Amino acid sequence: MTEREHTTAASCRGAAAGLVTTIATADGMADFGGRLAALLGPGDVVVLTGPLGAGKTTLTRGLGEGLGVRGPVSSPTFVLARTHPSLGDGPPLVHVDAYRLRDALDLDDLDLDLDASVTVVEWGRGLVDAIADEWLDVELERPRATESAGGAAGGGEVPDASGDPDVPRTVRLTPVGPRWSTRGALAALDALIGGGAQAETGGTRGDGAAADGSAARPDEPRA
Numbered sequence: 001m002t003e004r005e006h007t008t009a010a011s012c013r014g015a016a017a018g019l020v021t022t023i024a025t026a027d028g029m030a031d032f033g034g035r036l037a038a039l040l041g042p043g044d045v046v047v048l049t050g051p052l053g054a055g056k057t058t059l060t061r062g063l064g065e066g067l068g069v070r071g072p073v074s075s076p077t078f079v080l081a082r083t084h085p086s087l088g089d090g091p092p093l094v095h096v097d098a099y100r101l102r103d104a105l106d107l108d109d110l111d112l113d114l115d116a117s118v119t120v121v122e123w124g125r126g127l128v129d130a131i132a133d134e135w136l137d138v139e140l141e142r143p144r145a146t147e148s149a150g151g152a153a154g155g156g157e158v159p160d161a162s163g164d165p166d167v168p169r170t171v172r173l174t175p176v177g178p179r180w181s182t183r184g185a186l187a188a189l190d191a192l193i194g195g196g197a198q199a200e201t202g203g204t205r206g207d208g209a210a211a212d213g214s215a216a217r218p219d220e221p222r223a
Helices: 003-014 026-037 056-067 104-109 183-201
Strands: 019-023 045-049 081-084 093-097 118-122 135-141 169-176
Touching (some): 026 183, 045 056, 056 093
Antiparallel strands (some): 135 169
16 A cells, blocks of 8 residues: 555545445446536535545546546546536536645645536545535545455465456545535435435445435535
């Protein structure tokens, strides 16, 4: 595990419990991103957290398809941020990879157009609060190598299928700020996790989910 992965993993363990689902395949992850896109509008920020290979870019690719933006959507690791304009009358997608950023000031220096765009920040936990007051935290977890008495010599880590895109991933949604704390927003997220996601990917509803499972868009849509 890299130092950045270790820091992110520690941060994940400290995050508040959210809405949880399990997604079985890479296609399922892209589909989940597409359905999440239906809840987003200009001004919304999504923070993607998870180790390398967890499916962050796959989810963003599906989200871009759902928004109807120009593709292809790929990891902007070396350019830091890439804007995908809408092919219709919807908002553009701003896709940020904050892995190489040193601190929150570096993120602020990118001068992102948050108000007019849907912004996705990979590796953004602990940084995005410098540029936004509210966001949706999406944490992805993939299987890790485990110790086994009958595994690798010396009892160390043994290989697993964590690099396989079709090994199930756990997805946890945690709303941050007033935009995602309304009854309508929580109901929409609950429907995403406990409705379509549960039927298609075996998802489960976490503690704190709204009782209303309707698929309505969140209250107070962004201008």
